Amino acid sequence: MTPQLLVDQPGLHTTVQDFGRTGHQAFGVPVAGALDPEALRGANRLVGNPDGTAALEILHAGPAITVAADSVRIALAGTETTIDVAGQNDAWVSVPAWQSIRLSHGQRVRIGRLVDTACAVLAIEGGLDLPAWLGSRSTYVRAGMGGFRGRALVAGDRLPLFRSSSTDRQELRAARRPDIAPGTPVRVVLGPQDDYFTAAAIDTLLSAAYKVSAQSDRMGLRLEGPPLAHLDGADIASDGIVTGAIQVPGAGLPILLLNDHQTSGGYPKIATVISADLPRLGRHRVGEMLRFAAVSVAEAEDLRRARDVALTEVLDSITPAANAGWLDPAALHSENLISGVVDYSRPDDTDL
Amino acid sequence: MPPPAASTDILPDPFPRFLSSGDTALIVEFGRSVDRTLNERVLELDAAVRAAQPPGVVETIPTFRSLMVVYDPLVTRAAEVRSALAALLNTSRAAVVAGRRWRVPVCYEGDLAPDLEAVAKTTGLSLGEVVALHTTPVHHVYMIGFVAGLPYLGDLPTALALPRRASPRVRLPAGSVAIAMGLTVIYPVESPGGWHLIGNTPVTLFDPGRMPPALMAPGDQVVFEMVQRDVFDDMRAAVVDGCFPIAPEPLAPDQPGTTA
Structure with a gap:
């Protein structure tokens, strides 16, 4: 039988994502890809995959899954939310994120509401046996392309796996985490169309606080706050867009474009988030406040290189877990050493 | 759908001009309006960039009157990409594959x-x-x-x-x-x-x-x-x-x- 993960509950918006589909924007094909590529790399390293292996991106609340393979190894990264693993008698054991877990046939896991971020990544050893389209398995839901049937997971889905069993090795754990710099301003380079805005609008962007609105999704964070005035209207001849661009339609409220953005657009872009800060963007939850600070392109380049060095240190901190015994829930139950047993019927964890 | 054309020119800058889109893309802008001549210059530069494949360039996005050149900031820097594009603009016009x-x-x-x-x-x-x-x-x-x-x-x-x-x-x-x-x-x-x-x-x-x-x-x-x-x-x-x-x-x- 094909090894599979059975989706008992899909989570709020769980999609297959990798590094995205570059090279086809000239034909209008968006890049998509994981909002937090650092979490993707971390999760994949933990299960022994190449960094860009397609994994499950979780938004807000994660799925509940049953293993239909001999065994499977998973890891959650990008969050400190724990994974609940079903042990004996339907009792749940909490296992920390940022480390790998080996699960046996029929075992159930669930990831509830993300406690500290809007997005996280769940990687599976060996990856998902799904067709790549234009070099990527990333899901682009708006066009129904890529990933698992071009859509977010729904209950009852069966995700095919490349491996029928996990490799026999020690579990891995990350000692360090990417710096998510909570509360600090998001760094931007002004432009490319900052000359379409009043000087007051630039000052406002760089001094006011903007709230992430409920209309936000993988296409962009819609921001609420003081409107930004255009000098001469909000229409430009459509041009290219990068992830992180802050476009401002006629009403003056900025939209911070994320990975599912269209390839071109006809609104002026007042500023662009630097690449070092892109992994932070998708982590912002509805209602959170954002501030912006301007840097030069050269500064942005230096910050990105420093970020890459820091990420390498995080990935290098992934080593065999010192005491992996508690990672085996069945063994835990038999030894009566469980510290985090969760009642299956706990109401605040079953409202997905 | 956003409209394609700005109604007036509000800048005196000479074209083509280079615009940064953060630290991952440069835009070469040939003008502000929807115009066949401008678009043909965009497509010429696009063909030249595709042929030359400057280091670190990931992809290009030709639009009405500008070319977006996306690059990997860990492989190259804006200044290097800009030099490569300026050189391509100054050389004889690239042969565009006939439509x-x-x-x-x-x-x-x-x-x-x-x-x-x-x-x-x-x-x-x-x-x-x-x-x-x-x-x-x-x-x-x-x-x-x-x-x-x-x-x-x-x-x-x-x-x-x-x-x-x-x-x-x-x-x-x-x-x-x-x-x-x-x-x-x-x-x-x-x-x-x-x-x-x-x-x-x-x-x-x-x-x-x-x-x-x-x-x-x-x-x-x-x-x-x-x-x-x-x-x-x-x-x-x-x-x-x-x-x-x-x-x-x-x-x-x-x-x-x-x-x-």
Whole structure:
């Protein structure tokens, strides 16, 4: 039988994502890809995959899954939310994120509401046996392309796996985490169309606080706050867009474009988030406040290189877990050493 | 859909000019308006960049009057990409692959053309004159964007120049042929849209299983050919059955309208 993960509950918006589909924007094909590529790399390293292996991106609340393979190894990264693993008698054991877990046939896991971020990544050893389209398995839901049937997971889905069993090795754990710099301003380079805005609008962007609105999704964070005035209207001849661009339609409220953005657009872009800060963007939850600070392109380049060095240190901190015994829930139950047993019927964890 | 043209020039800067889009892309802007000459310069530079493959350049996105050059900031820096682009701009013009000419059948009737009467009324033309003005010119593919495979085509005769509809439609069917602001677009898939819907084509503009998936490319040409409803229905049935081939005519480099 094909090894599979059975989706008992899909989570709020769980999609297959990798590094995205570059090279086809000239034909209008968006890049998509994981909002937090650092979490993707971390999760994949933990299960022994190449960094860009397609994994499950979780938004807000994660799925509940049953293993239909001999065994499977998973890891959650990008969050400190724990994974609940079903042990004996339907009792749940909490296992920390940022480390790998080996699960046996029929075992159930669930990831509830993300406690500290809007997005996280769940990687599976060996990856998902799904067709790549234009070099990527990333899901682009708006066009129904890529990933698992071009859509977010729904209950009852069966995700095919490349491996029928996990490799026999020690579990891995990350000692360090990417710096998510909570509360600090998001760094931007002004432009490319900052000359379409009043000087007051630039000052406002760089001094006011903007709230992430409920209309936000993988296409962009819609921001609420003081409107930004255009000098001469909000229409430009459509041009290219990068992830992180802050476009401002006629009403003056900025939209911070994320990975599912269209390839071109006809609104002026007042500023662009630097690449070092892109992994932070998708982590912002509805209602959170954002501030912006301007840097030069050269500064942005230096910050990105420093970020890459820091990420390498995080990935290098992934080593065999010192005491992996508690990672085996069945063994835990038999030894009566469980510290985090969760009642299956706990109401605040079953409202997905 | 955002409109393509700014109404006035507000900057004295000489073109082409370089604009940074963060630390992952440079934009070479040749002007501010939707203009064939500017677009041909965009496509020339695009061809030159694709041929030269400067280190660290990930992809290019040609649009009406600018080229976005996306790069990996861990491999190169803006200053290096800018130097490479400036050198390409200064060398002799790159040979652009001659475009192709597509003959696109369109039915301009009934429920396939819900805005045709309003367009005729607004422009003071008869229905037949609107169709004639749309099927006469050779349309140039400026760019592909908005949704996967959607071509922006121009230019329309001035008699058909119209602003967008006051209220956008939530759903336009796939194959919709729509006009606004001197341009025509064809919607490859069902999508929202604020342009005037004057017809529908059975041609598949975007096929995920095809390589490249988009039928048209910037620099191609399109001639619309009016078909009656019964012919349209037969064509659409053939498309569904996978037996409606559409093949372009190659254009000689010296043929009027090409970008070489």
